[in-house]
Amino acid sequence: MNVYDWDDTIYRGDSTFGLVLYSYAHRPKTLLSIPRTAICGLLFVLHIMKKQTFKENMYHMFTFVDDMENFIDEYTSSHLDHVKDLYKQRQKEDDLVISASPEFLIRSFCEKTGIKACMASPVNMHTGKYEGLNCHGKEKVRRFYEKYPDGKIQEFYSDSYSDTPLAEISEKAYLVKGDRLKEWGK
Secondary structure, eight states: OEEEOOBTTTBSSOHHHHHHHHHHHHOGGGGGGHHHHHHHHHHHHTTSSOHHHHHHHHHGGGGGOTTHHHHHHHHHHHTGGGBOHHHHTTOOTTOEEEEEEEHHHHHHHHHHHTOOEEEEEOBOTTTOOBSSOOOOTHHHHHHHHHHOTTOOEEEEEESOGGGHHHHHTEEEEEEEETTEEEETTO
């Protein structure tokens, strides 16, 4: 099996940041969340607030979206052009996406691109609250082995060295920079 990160790996850009901007433009009530996000963002930058707490406060904006399921479908459908050709050329039946972005967002993208398996951060789409740990770093490895106890990763792809724990358990690992690949750590 090949395993991929999502943002800046398969998807050009950050899909969650894109969702936030899209929300402001297409569901104006979400603009009411800007002061909360700004204050929490400052606390995060100053290392007073943890990353997961900041993200949960930012995701509070979802409470202002009455039709969240339709909205996510609308957003992901309108952003399929962000899926890189680099991935389309390598796509296999048993690919797995593991991402720190909200699972409801990643699952919608994966369903539309023919990716059958994904793991991501368990965020309630209606409240913005986490229902588990942020799927990042070592948590990605823990969740991989929880679902695939005897799983073996032939190739792993990510844009970030924060995914080194997954790279270390893979036969081959590649760093994705734009549309180019380089061997992990070289």
